[in-house]
Amino acid sequence: MHIPYSGRHYTDIVAGAAALALDGLTVVYPGSSEPALRTVSLSVPAGVRAALVGANGSGKSTLLKAVAGLLRPQAGTIRIYGRPVGACHHRVAYLPQRGEVDWRFPVTVARLVLAGRYVHLGWLRRPRADDRRRVAAVLEQLGLSDLAHRQISQLSGGQQQRALLARALVQEADLLLLDEPLSAVDAASRQIIARALDGLRHQGKTALVATHHLDRLDEEFDLVFTLDEGVLQRSYRPLPGREAGNLLSISSSQ
Amino acid sequence: MIDWLLEPFRFSFMQTGLAAAVLVGITCAVLGAYVVLRRMAFIGDALAHTVLPGLVVAYLGGWSLFGGAIVAGLLTALGIGWVSRRGLVREDTAIGVLFTAMFALGILLMSRVNSFRDLSHILFGNILGVRPSDLWLIGAIAAGVLLTLFLLHKELELTSYDPTYAEVIGLKADRLRFLLLILLALTVVTCIQVVGVILTSALLVTPAAAAALLTNRLPQMMVLAALIAVASALVGLYASYYADVASGAAIVLTCTACFGFAWAIHAVRTRRTLA
Numbered sequence A: 001m002h003i004p005y006s007g008r009h010y011t012d013i014v015a016g017a018a019a020l021a022l023d024g025l026t027v028v029y030p031g032s033s034e035p036a037l038r039t040v041s042l043s044v045p046a047g048v049r050a051a052l053v054g055a056n057g058s059g060k061s062t063l064l065k066a067v068a069g070l071l072r073p074q075a076g077t078i079r080i081y082g083r084p085v086g087a088c089h090h091r092v093a094y095l096p097q098r099g100e101v102d103w104r105f106p107v108t109v110a111r112l113v114l115a116g117r118y119v120h121l122g123w124l125r126r127p128r129a130d131d132r133r134r135v136a137a138v139l140e141q142l143g144l145s146d147l148a149h150r151q152i153s154q155l156s157g158g159q160q161q162r163a164l165l166a167r168a169l170v171q172e173a174d175l176l177l178l179d180e181p182l183s184a185v186d187a188a189s190r191q192i193i194a195r196a197l198d199g200l201r202h203q204g205k206t207a208l209v210a211t212h213h214l215d216r217l218d219e220e221f222d223l224v225f226t227l228d229e230g231v232l233q234r235s236y237r238p239l240p241g242r243e244a245g246n247l248l249s250i251s252s253s254q
Numbered sequence B: 001m002i003d004w005l006l007e008p009f010r011f012s013f014m015q016t017g018l019a020a021a022v023l024v025g026i027t028c029a030v031l032g033a034y035v036v037l038r039r040m041a042f043i044g045d046a047l048a049h050t051v052l053p054g055l056v057v058a059y060l061g062g063w064s065l066f067g068g069a070i071v072a073g074l075l076t077a078l079g080i081g082w083v084s085r086r087g088l089v090r091e092d093t094a095i096g097v098l099f100t101a102m103f104a105l106g107i108l109l110m111s112r113v114n115s116f117r118d119l120s121h122i123l124f125g126n127i128l129g130v131r132p133s134d135l136w137l138i139g140a141i142a143a144g145v146l147l148t149l150f151l152l153h154k155e156l157e158l159t160s161y162d163p164t165y166a167e168v169i170g171l172k173a174d175r176l177r178f179l180l181l182i183l184l185a186l187t188v189v190t191c192i193q194v195v196g197v198i199l200t201s202a203l204l205v206t207p208a209a210a211a212a213l214l215t216n217r218l219p220q221m222m223v224l225a226a227l228i229a230v231a232s233a234l235v236g237l238y239a240s241y242y243a244d245v246a247s248g249a250a251i252v253l254t255c256t257a258c259f260g261f262a263w264a265i266h267a268v269r270t271r272r273t274l275a
Helices: A060-068 A109-121 A129-141 A157-170 A187-202 B002-010 B012-037 B041-061 B065-086 B091-111 B116-124 B132-151 B153-161 B163-168 B173-214 B218-242 B247-274
Strands: A020-027 A037-044 A049-053 A075-080 A092-095 A175-179 A206-210 A223-228 A231-236
Touching: A020 A060, A037 A060, A037 A075, A037 A223, A037 A231, A049 A060, A049 A187, A060 A075, A060 A092, A060 A175, A060 A206, A092 A157, A092 B163, A109 A129, A109 A157, A109 B153, A129 A157, A157 A175, A157 A187, A187 A206, B002 B012, B002 B218, B012 B041, B012 B132, B012 B153, B012 B173, B012 B218, B012 B247, B041 B065, B041 B091, B041 B116, B041 B173, B065 B091, B065 B173, B116 B173, B132 B153, B132 B173, B153 B163, B153 B173, B163 B173, B173 B218, B173 B247, B218 B247
Parallel strands: A049 A206, A049 A223, A092 A175, A175 A206
Antiparallel strands: A020 A037, A020 A075, A223 A231
């Protein structure tokens, strides 16, 4: 049985392609008649921080899951740096909602974050000193160094969220898909997470963030997409003067 | 005292029994960590029961009992994997239906056999009846299962606590689960020799559950569970030699006692941290 699981096989990106381009994306959950996403088309240029906003059930998580390769679209295409989903797992990091993780499982914070390096290792290869160094650096950045050897259920909600973000960061992906990184998070964690997201822009990384927090949307994001019942309602750039990239082609059709 | 301890192992059947119990105990305990943490205890029990018709058919046909059990176990593992993919019936319901049916089929076939005595060994285990040729197969399976768990440790661990993230980096969580089911089927077959069909899930679940109360690191949990299983196997063998009781039952009850002890340690520790 042939089971590819990344290792060192990088796929080149298509020059000049957007970090993420969706065209007519429609997703229907198995057993459901109503699509969770209807013909959504959008484009996120490389190096941009984009927010995905909308009520619960509006399709934010569904969109992220489809891009992450967790859901198969019924129709439409997804291009990540010009390549189809799954062409290069290294380039896409995903931060799941906290409920997806079994927090009682006996692993430490450091070990959970180390899993962010697995995509670079692949089968049979063990993490090396270099991987552990990167993990330590990210733990430091997110204020988790002192908690590195705690079992993951011993963290607060905000600390757990930071641990998940640390795992996404240590993967050193180009496109980060973050599902509600700020939900149920204390003020201190929120500040640390916001600073880390800000840092991504300086590294030329692209982030697509599903969020409920609308208060500082305009300061924290270059591009905002609004979803309502699976339909892309609106997309805008909060600060038009900001350098956001080369192309911004947004369309939504029913 | 030393003589008392060494005396039973002057007999070759006791030596073979000890080797089998230790190998099976370690394999069950280490794999059992995943069984406990992934809440697969019911599947483990079901696998042990569905092996029965395979054993009986092999017995009737005069084939290798081991072979019959492995075929039945693998078919069940495949069946469970297939059923749980469809999502038509809830997985535990499907397993409940299938495993009782298979077990009933086994009993039906057994009732046509005159010699019930041989088959009671299948139900309750007969560790002292393990032949040296069985021991080779048990050893091969133990080595294969433990080596697989060692080589795929990081993948099995990740898919256990966060299958979603595993999928995103290209690890197929359901294929690893399938692999785990196959390992489970092979392990259960060796386990039946030691404690029988009915008590097999105890050897899978109890040592790992006891270890889970004592540590919150997966590798430590596996080592502790293996130690508990080996100690229980020894105690069980001595009990059956000196007190003439059923070895399988003695092994399982020793595991249970270890679990009770671990529970007490856990309770004391929790109280101390609260105080």
